[in-house]
Amino acid sequence: MNKHDVCKPEVYSSIYNAQANxxxxxxxxxxxxxxxxxxxxxESFIKLWNNCAKIIFDKAKAYLFSVASxxxxxxxxxxxxxxxxxxxxxxKLNIETPEFVIEEKEFMVKLQKTIGSLPDKQREVFLLxxxxxxxxxxxxxxxxxSVKAVEKRMHNALKIVRKDxxxx
Amino acid sequence: MSFQKExxxxxxxxxxxxxxxxNELKSLVSVKDFQAYEKIKKGLEFFExxxxxxxxxxxxISKSLLKxxxxxxxxxxxxxxxxxxxxxxxxxxxxxxxxxxxxxNFGEQKTIVLxxxxxxxxxxxxxxxFPKKWxxxxxxxxxxEAFFKVKKGKTFRVNTSNGSVTxxxxxxxxxxxxxxxxxxxxxxxxMVIQNKxxxxxxxxxxxxxxxxxxxxxxxxxxxxxxxxGESNFKSAHLSIxxxxxxxxxxxxxxxxxxxxxQIFTGSFSYNDLNxxxxxxxxxxxxxxxxxxxxxxxxxx
Numbered sequence: 501m502n503k504h505d506v507c508k509p510e511v512y513s514s515i516y517n518a519q520a521n522x523x524x525x526x527x528x529x530x531x532x533x534x535x536x537x538x539x540x541x542x543e544s545f546i547k548l549w550n551n552c553a554k555i556i557f558d559k560a561k562a563y564l565f566s567v568a569s570x571x572x573x574x575x576x577x578x579x580x581x582x583x584x585x586x587x588x589x590x591x592k593l594n595i596e597t598p599e600f601v602i603e604e605k606e607f608m609v610k611l612q613k614t615i616g617s618l619p620d621k622q623r624e625v626f627l628l629x630x631x632x633x634x635x636x637x638x639x640x641x642x643x644x645x646s647v648k649a650v651e652k653r654m655h656n657a658l659k660i661v662r663k664d665x666x667x668x
Numbered sequence: 669m670s671f672q673k674e675x676x677x678x679x680x681x682x683x684x685x686x687x688x689x690x691n692e693l694k695s696l697v698s699v700k701d702f703q704a705y706e707k708i709k710k711g712l713e714f715f716e717x718x719x720x721x722x723x724x725x726x727x728x729i730s731k732s733l734l735k736x737x738x739x740x741x742x743x744x745x746x747x748x749x750x751x752x753x754x755x756x757x758x759x760x761x762x763x764x765x766x767x768x769x770x771x772x773n774f775g776e777q778k779t780i781v782l783x784x785x786x787x788x789x790x791x792x793x794x795x796x797x798f799p800k801k802w803x804x805x806x807x808x809x810x811x812x813e814a815f816f817k818v819k820k821g822k823t824f825r826v827n828t829s830n831g832s833v834t835x836x837x838x839x840x841x842x843x844x845x846x847x848x849x850x851x852x853x854x855x856x857x858x859m860v861i862q863n864k865x866x867x868x869x870x871x872x873x874x875x876x877x878x879x880x881x882x883x884x885x886x887x888x889x890x891x892x893x894x895x896x897g898e899s900n901f902k903s904a905h906l907s908i909x910x911x912x913x914x915x916x917x918x919x920x921x922x923x924x925x926x927x928x929x930q931i932f933t934g935s936f937s938y939n940d941l942n943x944x945x946x947x948x949x950x951x952x953x954x955x956x957x958x959x960x961x962x963x964x965x966x967x968x
Contacts, residue, residue, distance in 0.1 A: 520720075542732070611708065
């Protein structure tokens with residue numbers, strides 16, 4: 501029996517342990533909504549199980565991300581308005597401000613809001629790099645885009661954030 | 669910094685990934701901008717994604733998989749089993765009830781051995797169908813021309829749209845075209861039923877109904893001529909001969925103004941199209957030209 505057989509429960513659960521966080525974060529960056537991200541993680545892993553015989557171990561990660569982003573497209577179509585509303589809820593992000601003094605708090609809130617309203621594609625790339633510490637190459641592989649495209653999104657995202665924040 | 673250059677060189681991305689240094693960035697942007705970028709970069713370090721209860725979600729997934737699996741498996745097994753049984757039964761009955769069909773194309777001949785050991789030899793462009801298993805009577809349906817060698821046994825009947833031939837054990841030839849029906853008996857005795865007439869043929873006797881013109885005659889070959897690669901006609905309508913030529917050679921004959929109700933007696937051989945056409949059309953005073961599988965007829 502192949503130890504990389506996705507249909508084997510221990511292989512499947514090891515894939516979950518390795519990929520669930522990354523997938524969840526990615527979906528959260530896209531959505532800005534915890535519940536939706538969780539639901540899609542769940543749906544993606546159920547799909548992985550249902551198709552386990554067809555998926556090679558090495559492709560499981562790519563499969564999960566592509567299934568998840570396809571589902572995101574479905575949800576987005578229904579909930580365009582909700583998404584905007586969800587974006588503005590980025591304020592739920594935890595902020596720890598040990599070094600920052602009170603007046604810095606204002607800056608952090610502004611920063612969150614700005615990131616929340618970034619275009620989806622820029623936001624997901626930007627946060628995958630800044631928070632999950634994924635390299636541009638990793639992101640490119642994950643989203644099936646070129647490294648150049650990732651760099652462009654990073655560059656533009658930072659430019660927009662800087663512009664929106666204004667004078668500090 | 670021109671807009672175009674900014675688009676081409678994502679220096680901010682490079683700065684974020686430490687591919688270019690702070691000093692390099694300082695040389696590309698204003699002091700104010702640099703300070704802002706730096707502040708944003710630092711500020712971002714304090715963000716976290718909200719906690720995600722990984723184990724809890726895994727339990728949820730496992731539960732829903734189990735539920736699904738149970739339901740799917742039990743239903744799947746049941747329906748699969750039911751479907752297999754159904755397929756076996758229905759295909760058995762369907763298969764048993766289906767007649768076997770033997771077919772020949774233009775210029776093709778085929779010999780079929782029937783389940784009772786009798787033989788049927790099909791001439792070109794003919795179709796013979798018969799059941800997989802015979803119960804009481806041996807019955808077949810023919811469209812076209814065939815020669816039968818019948819083993820002794822139960823009643824053997826060949827049905828055609830023009831009439832039927834019934835025998836006990838014999839050799840005979842049937843040719844059933846649209847308006848043409850002929851039977852030649854080569855051995856034993858056959859009974860031909862057409863419309864309400866019943867005709868008995870013994871060895872060497874032939875019967876034909878050519879467009880309601882009925883004829884009976886004697887012959888002395890012991891096998892139909894087409895088995896030797898020749899078609900024989902006795903006072904047949906030219907249209908029947910043309911049809912046979914077309915079937916044999918896979919050609920189309922364009923009659924133009926030729927009167928196809930003329931009567932033809934003679935034969936043509938299957939070896940050579942040109943010779944066959946000549947042997948049919950020269951005695952009838954008809955010229956012909958061949959152009960890619962099409963034969964155009966012309967009165968001389």
